[in-house]
Amino acid sequence: MEDFIFYDYNDLDTQTKNLIEQAKRATYLSYAPYSNFFVGAALLLENGTMVCGANQENASFPLCMCAERVALYTKASQYSAIGIIKMAVVARRDEEFVPAACCGACRQVMVEFEKRQPSAYEVIMQIQPHQWLKCRSAVVLIPFQFEF
Numbered sequence: 189m190e191d192f193i194f195y196d197y198n199d200l201d202t203q204t205k206n207l208i209e210q211a212k213r214a215t216y217l218s219y220a221p222y223s224n225f226f227v228g229a230a231l232l233l234e235n236g237t238m239v240c241g242a243n244q245e246n247a248s249f250p251l252c253m254c255a256e257r258v259a260l261y262t263k264a265s266q267y268s269a270i271g272i273i274k275m276a277v278v279a280r281r282d283e284e285f286v287p288a289a290c291c292g293a294c295r296q297v298m299v300e301f302e303k304r305q306p307s308a309y310e311v312i313m314q315i316q317p318h319q320w321l322k323c324r325s326a327v328v329l330i331p332f333q334f335e336f
C-alpha cells in the first residue's frame with residue numbers, strides 16, 4: 189500500500205466511513221470555548237471496539253489536550269492489550285466540518301502507540317473540503333520522530 193491515498197468521501201470503505209461518523213459525533217463532546225474548534229478522533233481496535241476522544245481546552249492554554257491524544261490515552265487506559273487498526277480525525281467549526289491535520293505533538297504520540305503494537309494502523313483525515321487522506325501508518329506522518 190502506498191503511504192498516502194486520497195479519496196472522495198463516497199469512495200471510502202464502509203468501515204472507514206463509520207469511524208469518521210464516530211469521530212464527528214465525538215466533536216460534540218469537545219470542550220473548546222476559547223477556539224470554537226471542535227475536534228474528534230475515533231480509533232477502531234482489533235476487537236471491533238471504537239474509542240473516541242474530543243479536544244479539551246483550559247483557560248491555561250498549554251494545558252489543552254488534542255482529541256487524538258485524548259482518544260489514544262483513553263485506549264491505553266481501557267484497552268491496553270488491544271491493537272489499533274485505524275484512526276480517524278475530524279474538525280468542526282460551528283456546524284461545519286472542516287479540513288484539519290493532526291498537530292506534530294499528536295503525530296509523535298501516534299507513532300509511539302504504533303510502535304507499541306505489532307502492526308501499523310491507518311490514519312484518516314479530511315485535508316480538503318471533498319478530499320480525505322488515508323495514511324498507511326502513523327510513522328509516515330512524522331519522519332525523524334523523537335526516540336530514545
Ligand SMILES: [Zn+2]
Pocket residue numbers: 254255256257290291292293294295
Ligand atoms: Zn494534536
